[in-house]
Amino acid sequence: MKHMTEAQLSELEKELDAIRDEVIADLGERDARYIRRMVRLHRMLEAGGRVMMPFGFIPPVFVAATATLGVAKILENMEIGHNVMHGQYDWMNDPALHSQTYEWDTVCTGDSWRRTHNYEHHTYTNIIGKDRDYGYAVLRLNNDEPWKPRHSLQFINYLLLSVFFQWGVGLHELETEKLQRREISLRDKLPFLKEFARKGGRQAFKDYVFFPLVTFPVAPIVLAGNIGANLIRNLWSSTVIFCGHFTQDAETFSEQECEGESKGHWYLRQLTGSSNFTGGRWLHILSGHLSYQVEHHVFPDLPAHRYPEISGKVQAVCQKHGIHYNTGSFAKQYGTVVKRVLRYSLPERLTGTVTTA
Amino acid sequence: MLARQTQSRTLHWLGRQLFNRDDPAAFFDPLLERINPMWVQAYTPARVEQVIEETADTRTLVLRPSRRWSGFKAGQHVNICVDVGGVRRNRTFSLSSSPILWREQGRVTLTIKRLPGGRVTNWIHDELQAGMVIGVGEAFGNFLVPEPAQPVLFIAGGSGITPVLSQLETMAATDYRAPVTLLYFVRTEADVIAREKLQALAARYSALTVTIITTHEGASPRYLCAADFDRIPGIRARQVYLCGPKGLMDLARDLLHQRDIDDTDIHSTFFSVPQADLGKEALGGQVRFAESGIDVGSEGDANLLDIAEAAGLTPQHGCRMGICHQCSCRKTSGTVVNRLTGQASGPGEETIQICISVPRGPVAIDL
Ligand code: FES
Numbered sequence: 176m177k178h179m180t181e182a183q184l185s186e187l188e189k190e191l192d193a194i195r196d197e198v199i200a201d202l203g204e205r206d207a208r209y210i211r212r213m214v215r216l217h218r219m220l221e222a223g224g225r226v227m228m229p230f231g232f233i234p235p236v237f238v239a240a241t242a243t244l245g246v247a248k249i250l251e252n253m254e255i256g257h258n259v260m261h262g263q264y265d266w267m268n269d270p271a272l273h274s275q276t277y278e279w280d281t282v283c284t285g286d287s288w289r290r291t292h293n294y295e296h297h298t299y300t301n302i303i304g305k306d307r308d309y310g311y312a313v314l315r316l317n318n319d320e321p322w323k324p325r326h327s328l329q330f331i332n333y334l335l336l337s338v339f340f341q342w343g344v345g346l347h348e349l350e351t352e353k354l355q356r357r358e359i360s361l362r363d364k365l366p367f368l369k370e371f372a373r374k375g376g377r378q379a380f381k382d383y384v385f386f387p388l389v390t391f392p393v394a395p396i397v398l399a400g401n402i403g404a405n406l407i408r409n410l411w412s413s414t415v416i417f418c419g420h421f422t423q424d425a426e427t428f429s430e431q432e433c434e435g436e437s438k439g440h441w442y443l444r445q446l447t448g449s450s451n452f453t454g455g456r457w458l459h460i461l462s463g464h465l466s467y468q469v470e471h472h473v474f475p476d477l478p479a480h481r482y483p484e485i486s487g488k489v490q491a492v493c494q495k496h497g498i499h500y501n502t503g504s505f506a507k508q509y510g511t512v513v514k515r516v517l518r519y520s521l522p523e524r525l526t527g528t529v530t531t532a
Numbered sequence: 533m534l535a536r537q538t539q540s541r542t543l544h545w546l547g548r549q550l551f552n553r554d555d556p557a558a559f560f561d562p563l564l565e566r567i568n569p570m571w572v573q574a575y576t577p578a579r580v581e582q583v584i585e586e587t588a589d590t591r592t593l594v595l596r597p598s599r600r601w602s603g604f605k606a607g608q609h610v611n612i613c614v615d616v617g618g619v620r621r622n623r624t625f626s627l628s629s630s631p632i633l634w635r636e637q638g639r640v641t642l643t644i645k646r647l648p649g650g651r652v653t654n655w656i657h658d659e660l661q662a663g664m665v666i667g668v669g670e671a672f673g674n675f676l677v678p679e680p681a682q683p684v685l686f687i688a689g690g691s692g693i694t695p696v697l698s699q700l701e702t703m704a705a706t707d708y709r710a711p712v713t714l715l716y717f718v719r720t721e722a723d724v725i726a727r728e729k730l731q732a733l734a735a736r737y738s739a740l741t742v743t744i745i746t747t748h749e750g751a752s753p754r755y756l757c758a759a760d761f762d763r764i765p766g767i768r769a770r771q772v773y774l775c776g777p778k779g780l781m782d783l784a785r786d787l788l789h790q791r792d793i794d795d796t797d798i799h800s801t802f803f804s805v806p807q808a809d810l811g812k813e814a815l816g817g818q819v820r821f822a823e824s825g826i827d828v829g830s831e832g833d834a835n836l837l838d839i840a841e842a843a844g845l846t847p848q849h850g851c852r853m854g855i856c857h858q859c860s861c862r863k864t865s866g867t868v869v870n871r872l873t874g875q876a877s878g879p880g881e882e883t884i885q886i887c888i889s890v891p892r893g894p895v896a897i898d899l
Contacts (some may be wrong), residue, residue, distance in 0.1 A: 207618030215562040222560075265846035268620045270858070271558065273848050275823075277899070278552040289823065298825075377549050385550065528619060 176426055176447060177498060180474055180499075184439030190492045191442050191473055196238045198477050202266055210264055210272060213254050213460070220247035222358045228400045229390040235264050241400045245407030247459070251280045252412060253289030253463025254479065260285055261293060284374045287367065301420055301448035302428045302475050309420065309427065311336060311343060313353045315519045317427050322522040329520045340409035341378075345371055411461070414509060419468035422450040423511035424501045445472035446493060450501035451486075452508040459483065469500065548741050566840065567875065573669035575613060576601045581639065582662055586725045589693060591657060592628065598640055603634055604671030606702035607695045607773075607801070611669035611765040612642070612855055616655045619656060622850035622858065623652045625696040626775075628726075632703035641846040643690035643725060650892070669856065675801040676772050677703060681710040685764060686757065687784050689717040689776025693725050695801055696775060700730075704737035713741045713764050717756065717780060719748040738869040756783050768793065815869065821845060821865060836861075836886035840899055846888060847899055854888035861886050866895030 179187070202438045223243030223358040231237035256279030258264070264272045278285045291307065300307035303319045313336055325510075329404045336343050349368050353359045361368075380403040387394040419425075424444075426447045433444065449468040457464045460480075467482035470489055502508075518526050546554025556576035562815050570577045578597035585591050606608070609626045629641040638780060647653045660666070677684060684703075688696045693716055703712060712877050718724050726746060734742045746761075747753050761767050774781045781800055787799060816831040819839055828843045837859055840847050850858035854872050868877045868889040876892060877884065888896070 202618070204618040207615070211562060217562055218563050221561075224782050262846065265848075268846075268848060270848060271561070275848065279551060294823070294825070297759065376554070385546075415565055 176428060176432060176444065178304055179439075179488070179496065181437065183496065183503065184437055185445065186241055187442055187492065190495075191489070194488050194492070194530055195474050195477065197198075198474075198481050198485060199289035201399060202478070203343070205263070206480070207267055209480050210255070210267075210478070214528040215274075215285070215379075217250045217255060220244070220250065223247075224404065224467055226396050227379070229393050231396040231400050232393060234298055237396065237400060241403040242407070244404035245411075248280055249409040249411055249461050252408060253409055253415070253465065254460055255463075256280070257463045257465075258479045259340075260288060262476045265476075266424055268473045268475055270311050277484065280389070281340045282371075282375045282378050284345075284370050287345070287348045287370065293378065293475070300472060302433050302444075303428065304430055307347065308349070308416075311347065312350075313343075314516060316421055316515055317519065319427070319429070322519075326520050330516055333516050336414040337410050338406065338412040341405065341414075366386075415462040417512045418452055418505070418508045419449055419465055419471075421512045422501060422503075422508045423515065424499060442473060443498065445469070446484055446489075446500070448472070450508060451503075453502060454505055458505065466505075469502075533820065545638075546693070561603055569665035570598055570668075572665075574807040574824055576669070578612075578640075578665050578668045580662050582661060583660065585893045586643060588722055589657070590643060590725050592641050592643045592726075593656070593660070595642050595666075595668065599638065602670055603666060604631055604640070605676055606631055606698040607677065608671040608673040609676040609695065609801070610642075610671050611851055613667035613669075613850075614693070615847070616651055616656065620855060621652050622669075624851050624855060625816045625854070626698070627723075628694040628697045630698055630705060632702065632705050636881075643697070645832060647723075672855065674798055675773065675775070677760075677773075678707070681708050683770045684713070684773065685712040685767065686712070686773045687717075687776070688714065688774075689780040690719070690723065691725065692776030692780075694775075695892060696773070697726055697729065699773075700733050700737075700740065701765065703802045704733050704740065707737075708739065710739065711741070711765065712737075712739050713770075714743065715746045715756070716742065717747055717776065718744065720746055721749065725893070756780060756787065758787055759792070761787060767791065770797070772798045774798065788856065790817070815890055815892055816897060817891045817893040819891055820894070821897055821899045824897055831889055833871070833890045836884075836891065836897060838887045839891075840886065845899055849887060852887045854885055857885060859885050859887045862897060862898035863889075864896045867892045869893060 208261060224240050224247055226487050227236055227240035227243065231240050256277065259272050259277045260279070262274035265274050265490050275288070276285075279288075296306055296308040301309055303317065304310060311334050314329050315322065333351075334407075349364055349371075350359060354361065354364070381404060383398060386401060387398040390397045428444055428448065433440070436444070446469060449472040451469050452466050464479035464482045466470060467479070467486055470477075470482040470486055471479065473484075473489065488498050544556065547559070548554065550556065551559040552682055553559065558572070561572050561574050564571040564573070569581060570763070572617050576598050578595040578601070581596050582592055582594040583591055584594065600657060604627055607626075611624050611626050612620050613622045615621075625642045625644055627640050628643040629639065632681075634640050644653055644656055645658045665871045675695055698712065700712070702712065704707075714730075716724075716730070724730075727744075730742050734740050745754065745756075745761075747755060764807050765772070769792065770793075772784075772793065785798060815833050816829075817835065818827060818829055820827050821840060821843065824845060826843050826845065828839060830839045837847060837849055837852065847861065850856035852859075854870075862881065863877070863884045865879065867879050868884055869875070869892050870877070871888040871890055877889075878898050886899075
């Protein structure tokens with residue numbers, strides 16, 4: 176991590192706080208209108224996808240229905256669910272958009288997400304050993320973890336994780352790595368597993384039982400379409416999330432260097448541990464504005480549609496302090512992610528000295 | 533009936549599975565709202581049919597709530613919710629019309645005074661127009677006229693007249709057989725709310741005596757005094773109803789006590805929720821908001837909602853006075869004192885209304 180003195184860090188803190196305060200002071204009608212519009216669009220897409228699906232025996236309709244439902248799920252998970260559960264719209268005091276009560280359309284329960292994501296991941300971003308989102312305890316993405324032969328097949332793991340992403344995220348809190356090390360026992364995880372089974376069961380029931388059943392004669396088509404929609408959402412969301420922290424230049428940190436860190440240091444870590452990608456307006460919306468991962472990590476509770484507006488100011492702050500602002504096209508960023516997954520599937524002696532991490 | 537309930541329970545269960553929410557009926561609200569705001573399910577919508585200017589700073593809203601609203605009794609109030617600058621705000625107002633109007637025409641009225649600096653009342657005065665739709669909650673409150681009839685004395689001040697208007701109209705319509713007296717205190721003649729209505733009521737309902745007293749028109753202020761009670765026949769036998777500013781209510785209570793009128797015969801409405809004596813000793817303490825990982829100290833009788841907001845959190849809330857339960861949160865440890873009852877909670881895990889809970893010693897909240 177770039178070295179900055181305490182004085183520089185506190186200056187950084189002040190400058191970023193000022194950007195945040197300005198947005199907070201300006202929150203109002205415009206933000207409410209934006210998120211309500213997104214919710215309305217989601218309802219339309221969801222209803223449209225569900226209604227079209229039984230007519231999926233006509234191939235183009237099948238494609239349209241699956242895509243519509245897939246996009247509905249993406250919009251709900253990314254731009255609505257993720258952001259609402261970050262508390263970005265709590266100030267609206269609308270029970271339907273409140274972080275503490277929102278429940279999203281995916282296997283992971285809202286409560287589990289609030290613990291593992293809002294708290295763990297956002298507090299300990301990219302600290303190896305503390306941020307369990309780093310590699311999801313499945314992938315070796317830097318050389319702090321010694322290479323083992325099983326890592327050589329990790330690209331397959333990566334593909335499986337992406338295909339079943341909602342289940343992976345849903346089970347994240349199980350902490351299988353700690354179970355394996357016998358630090359915790361399955362019994363400790365019983366309440367979590369119960370919650371998981373309820374929510375997972377509910378999600379599976381809806382897409383794989385209920386909707387196929389009520390459209391009985393075309394059940395296989397509806398089932399296939401729903402599986403397709405979930406797949407689209409899984410692949411897209413895992414890709415967006417991998418681009419957020421596992422790109423070439425996204426830094427990782429050790430526990431020691433973050434011990435007792437100041438707020439300014441925390442900001443610096445968020446800035447250097449995250450990465451953005453560029454694109455058109457809808458690419459940002461469909462990624463829940465996690466294309467502005469840097470801004471999101473610095474200000475997780477500001478309404479996400481504000482990130483494009485403040486990105487220029489954040490970049491200016493970075494430039495002033497000589498901090499690398501990690502961004503690039505979607506293709507470029509994703510390419511470096513794939514490279515990282517591949518590179519660390521091999522031991523260092525084969526890939527040469529690694530300088531990125 | 534039973535069949536219908538089971539059916540709707542099954543439907544509700546199904547809805548929860550499909551839409552991941554406890555109020556599945558509201559899933560399509562964002563679309564319905566666009567087509568017809570009266571179809572919204574998350575709250576009971578009410579259309580503003582008419583806005584009547586009562587005085588310079590008071591207006592009456594004629595509302596038509598959706599038919600699923602369950603009605604009210606004279607003297608009760610409702611929470612209304614409105615979106616002001618993107619923020620949903622809940623406030624409580626007394627219903628000023630008689631329940632008969634609701635039963636016969638499906639209409640109710642709220643009479644609302646503009647409060648200096650009041651975000652919601654100012655919005656109602658500046659932005660709300662006929663044709664718009666707002667949300668109303670179910671009616672509540674036990675500021676109800678006695679059944680069977682007993683002699684009654686109303687003491688109202690300023691906009692405290694609103695629940696009394698509803699009661700007087702209901703009493704007149706049902707020909708309530710007992711003497712009814714209203715002492716209505718206003719600052720100046722221009723501040724009298726619903727003067728015509730009061731005059732008309734007094735004219736057609738002979739049991740009613742209305743006295744309007746202006747407090748700030750003479751050289752020195754003219755407040756409620758013992759002599760006002762001398763003029764009321766059989767005051768000892770009356771049920772007394774107080775509604776108005778705290779000063780007036782306290783004064784009235786003192787004067788009534790001097791006449792040996794028992795507290796059980798004095799009724800007052802929420803304009804002055806009796807603030808229990810919290811026994812100032814050792815209130816406040818270290819508060820831990822567990823989910824956000826924030827620790828703050830609090831002093832004195834600050835409530836947890838205020839403490840949380842001061843710490844930068846934005847918990848859900850509504851009335852901020854212990855009525856709506858929108859602010860309910862899980863307390864995981866520590867003791868809090870309930871502002872309304874003065875009761876201390878147990879030390880363990882329980883659900884509390886943070887707007888009326890004051891920490892006593894260290895407290896941990898799931899927020
Ligand atoms: S905000 Fe209404 S009870 Fe607390």
